Amino acid sequence: MEKFSLKTGDTEGIVNYPLGINGIDISVMITDRTQNKSSEKEIRLSLRSIGGFPVNELSRRYFNGGGHKNAAGGQTNTSVQETVEIFKNALKTFQK
Numbered sequence: 001m002e003k004f005s006l007k008t009g010d011t012e013g014i015v016n017y018p019l020g021i022n023g024i025d026i027s028v029m030i031t032d033r034t035q036n037k038s039s040e041k042e043i044r045l046s047l048r049s050i051g052g053f054p055v056n057e058l059s060r061r062y063f064n065g066g067g068h069k070n071a072a073g074g075q076t077n078t079s080v081q082e083t084v085e086i087f088k089n090a091l092k093t094f095q096k
Helices: 014-020 055-063 080-093
Strands: 026-032 043-049 066-068 071-076
Touching: 014 026, 014 043, 026 080, 043 055, 043 080, 055 066, 055 071, 055 080, 071 080
Parallel strands: none
Antiparallel strands: 026 043, 043 071, 066 071
């Protein structure tokens, strides 16, 4: 966010856009909120879904979060790259 001079709140709602694409049932926005290089990592996730995909359960189980069935959030102290890998692996456990 710093790279593009964005403030907290400037990216609100972006996570919803992919759900308007036919065939997309889940969307995630991963944001690095780490204050500086010497700070502990603070990675936040915003998850949305349509239909029966329980993003609240995924968030609770893997990202110390929660929320509603189709709208949830979470956080982790891993790197963005590690967070993406955890997310991809978590999706496999929720496949039909």
